[in-house]
Amino acid sequence: MTLKDSAAREAYLKTLLDTVDEAYKAARTEVQEALDAAARETGTRQISVALPNGVEIAKVSLTSGTAETKVVDEEAFKAWVMKHFASEIERQFVATVRPAFAKKVLTELTAAGGTEWADPETGVIHDVPGVASRPARARGHRMTFAETGRDAVMAAWRTGQLAGVALPELTGEPIRCSRCQGEDGPDALCDACARPVP
Known part of the structure; x- marks a missing residue:
């Protein structure tokens, strides 16, 4: 790989990293606000996180702030x-x-x-x-991944399950998985991406 190629790769990754970081911070703020509201209204302090196909990947728990x-x-x-x-x-x-x-x-x-x-x-x-x-x-929250949770997220990203959920701005429009090709239908759900299929 030439210096020019390496520099270009760094530029691409930096652009993606900045986009992901900005989206992550916004999502973390949104989750914190929702957790705070749930704790006040129903006492909920922990929720499970799953992929669109229902596979559980993590738990999000509310943490208390401390003073000093x-x-x-x-x-x-x-x-x-x-x-x-x-x-x-x-x-x-x-x-x-x-x-x-x-x-x-x-x-x-x-x-x-x-x-x-x-x-x-x-x-x-x-x-x-x-x-x-x-x-x-500050009061916050922590995410604890299941043993295979991160691998499941990466697999879901590669098959397009997360294209419309996480960072759709990277793709321009939702990517459909290779199994159903994104053809919506009225009856069944694709077991790979959980979208309706003919």
Whole structure:
């Protein structure tokens, strides 16, 4: 393969990759919105995924987001520690809060879900400045493929079963499978692509 051929192949694949990536992100957003709605309305947190011919290929499960308290104003947090816990300040060229103390306070604030921290030695409750609870990971979902799920998807793509479902923009119009040639009929379904056949 020449350099020109290799570069052309890279260009083709990059174009397809970008198209697939954009479609994937849109589909993932759509699934997340539908899962969130299903969880609110019916309590559904998991669904099965199947090919058009009914072969189950994966499960999609709702995951919960997590929150984490972080320092958002270093100076305010440091001033609070200097005032109330001066021994936890490390003096270098600049004064900084000892990492172990910051980690301890932030971990306890995360667990408490707020910005009030109780000094375990004195019992004094401090409203800690310069910190905020922010999502560390957004609520999402995960897809778990069946053992042969990915192979089944690739086979379905090669036979045209997914042409009208996944990325029809790559083909211009739906590809019909070689078994039924896409001839629609009223009675039976093609067992390869699940389309009506004469």
